[in-house]
Amino acid sequence: MRIGLPDVPALERGVSLLGSGGGGDTVTAAALLRNRLAAGHPMAVIPTPELAADAQVVPIGVIGAAAVFAEKLPSGAEFGAAVAAIERWTGRVADAVISIEVGGLNGVLPLVAAGQLGLAGVDADLSGRGVPRLDQLSVAAAGSGLAPAVLAEPGGQVLVLAEGTPAEVERSARAFLASSGGWAVLALAPIPAGQLPDCAILDTVSAALSLGRRALAVGERPGAEELAAATGGQVLGLGRVVEVSRRPGPREHGRTGFARGSVTVRDHRTRSLLRLEMENEYLLAMRDGEPVASTPDVLAVLDRRTGVPIPCDVVRQGVEVTVLRLPAAEFWTDPRRLPVLEPRAFGIDCDPILLGVPR
Known part of the structure; x- marks a missing residue:
């Protein structure tokens, strides 16, 4: 290629x-x-x-x-x-x-x-x-x-x-x-x-290139469901970021770990609150306190107007977003490897919740 x-x-x-x-x-x-x-x-x-x-x-x-x-x-x-x-x-x-x-x-x-x-x-x-x-x-x-x-x-x-x-x-x-x-x-x-x-x-690499092509093909102002269909993902939320909280990470061996935080989105469609727990990446999504998606699935927060992904370190209150979930690579859904990237690997006491995998 x-x-x-x-x-x-x-x-x-x-x-x-x-x-x-x-x-x-x-x-x-x-x-x-x-x-x-x-x-x-x-x-x-x-x-x-x-x-x-x-x-x-x-x-x-x-x-x-x-x-x-x-x-x-x-x-x-x-x-x-x-x-x-x-x-x-x-x-x-x-x-x-x-x-x-x-x-x-x-x-x-x-x-x-x-x-x-x-x-x-x-x-x-x-x-x-x-x-x-x-x-x-x-x-x-x-x-x-x-x-x-x-x-x-x-x-x-x-x-x-x-x-x-x-x-x-x-x-x-x-x-x-x-x-x-x-x-x-x-x-x-x-x-x-x-x-x-x-x-x-x-x-x-070819999969990332194909994913990007399909995402861009939806257009400059992509609809959430159209974007999810094009990328093989699922819309978790569509609304405004109402709160961003950041805090020090857990200490390991006397040293502070990666910073932690959360992003709360008020979903325009259901009026529910979607909260994303994050470290360096988005790790867990909860709707009104109920876990609905987790790592190793890919959780992406996108600018609602442009579809551009918003990183954890720059997401801010007030921005309109689409929260999208993409399926994990099959490598990580293998029960032998899943513990490496499941929520508990990040100190989050929650079973993994994966797209297409029964709970």
């Missing part, structure tokens, strides 16, 4: 929807991709079955504070430094790269990096949506672990995390980010392409 300039708006819309309110600045990421394509550099994404089984695929992506990333743009050397370091450490040469997360800016930036590095980009990722923690990536959920892992930050520091459980890698990475530039490029050990069906979510 080739990606050209006309595809960028649809890809950006698709990955922003899959971010579930998180995932970082897709507009900046799309601009970087657009600049590369405009300069005459072709962009191709290869389906997993077309790779040799022993092809070495390196997972890459940006982690850290999205706001800092937008203010402190990459030089272009970070991805190369991270991939080179993981190659040296493992003794294996990368043949291709795969994104750690299709939701948000990591649905786009690894494609830019693939072109810069002269490597193939793979039509798959390690999340199928936006996820907040490294220990929630699909490789960790499949039992493959994360170490060794490399972090390359914009100031030039490169850190190798040689060993550790997924939770330990997550904690060490956050500590590094707090003491460096606020964001870094992550590279994980190469995965043989033949193993990707067991530990990755396949065809997600």
